[in-house]
Amino acid sequence: MKNLFDLEAEVAVVTGALGKLGPIWIEALLDAGASVYGLDLAGVKVSEDFSKLQTRFDESRLKLDRTDVKDRQALEAVCRNCIAAFGVPSILVNNAGIDQPPSKTGKGYRLEDIPIEINREIFEVNTLGLFLVTQVFGTRMADAGRGSIINIGSLYGSVSPDARFYDHIPGDPPFLKPPAYGASKAAVVNLTRYLATHWAPHGVRVNALSPGGVLGGQDEEFKRKFCNRVPLGRMATAEDLRGPLLFLASQASAYVTGTELLVDGGFSAW
Numbered sequence: 001m002k003n004l005f006d007l008e009a010e011v012a013v014v015t016g017a018l019g020k021l022g023p024i025w026i027e028a029l030l031d032a033g034a035s036v037y038g039l040d041l042a043g044v045k046v047s048e049d050f051s052k053l054q055t056r057f058d059e060s061r062l063k064l065d066r067t068d069v070k071d072r073q074a075l076e077a078v079c080r081n082c083i084a085a086f087g088v089p090s091i092l093v094n095n096a097g098i099d100q101p102p103s104k105t106g107k108g109y110r111l112e113d114i115p116i117e118i119n120r121e122i123f124e125v126n127t128l129g130l131f132l133v134t135q136v137f138g139t140r141m142a143d144a145g146r147g148s149i150i151n152i153g154s155l156y157g158s159v160s161p162d163a164r165f166y167d168h169i170p171g172d173p174p175f176l177k178p179p180a181y182g183a184s185k186a187a188v189v190n191l192t193r194y195l196a197t198h199w200a201p202h203g204v205r206v207n208a209l210s211p212g213g214v215l216g217g218q219d220e221e222f223k224r225k226f227c228n229r230v231p232l233g234r235m236a237t238a239e240d241l242r243g244p245l246l247f248l249a250s251q252a253s254a255y256v257t258g259t260e261l262l263v264d265g266g267f268s269a270w
């Protein structure tokens, strides 16, 4: 059974490598034996979690390159760099994404006043950027005849965020999660189905992994309200995310494609 999840000699690309979840996915892939080519925006500081991984794994297993997922030309260049360093990737984790957390200044928007630019940028990174990365790296995988693509979605691609989770946060107007966030993630799930059917004959599987709320940095009142709404009674931890990722990345899921794996503690079942 252990071998079913083995990623020895696999090459994985992970976007959004320097954020909160990036290092969780990367550590799981490295521990399972893969080499990892991490991507993030130029200028983003190497996070503490990523730097810990660099201490555990040298450049023969873990590399970091810089690109904007919205920039096709730059993506072509980093894809060439990745192939030169590690070979053609066989795993792609499309993790880079943006959201808009409650503002520290308490400044929010009424629905009718949300600037279109906020919504546009979210779609451009979360949906169109993911598509561009997949065009560049996924095509190489299809040419090689094998691969697994994991698109990171969100619980909010399936259900609307509950504004009551945020109503203790001072602000006028009160905090409103941008509507484009969930819509951009719902689009990712449908894109996942499209790509899965398109590339199935070429040996490339494409699935979505949609986490619920992941513990880290939220205020106590938010956590209390959120956890009360989760059948398993808690937010997700790094340990909760590793297994589902390795399942989708490895041969353990050889007959799984075009699906969405919700890792939400049962939130969407209620």
Ligand SMILES: NC(=O)c1ccc[n+]([C@@H]2O[C@H](COP(=O)([O-])OP(=O)(O)OC[C@H]3O[C@@H](n4cnc5c(N)ncnc54)[C@H](O)[C@@H]3O)[C@@H](O)[C@H]2O)c1
Residues within 6 Å of the ligand: 015, 016, 017, 018, 019, 020, 021, 022, 039, 040, 041, 044, 067, 068, 069, 070, 095, 096, 097, 098, 099, 125, 129, 152, 153, 154, 155, 210, 211, 212, 213, 214, 215
């Ligand atoms: N954290 C959660 O609770 C949670 C829950 C459900 C889904 N998700 C999804 O998981 C993914 C990772 O979330 P996170 O919490 O780590 O977010 P994060 O903001 O901590 O990290 C996102 C990373 O993506 C990078 N990024 C942003 N725009 C980019 C661009 N244009 N090009 C390249 N890189 C870019 C950022 O620099 C950052 O390092 C996102 O897609 C998010 O929607 C997160």
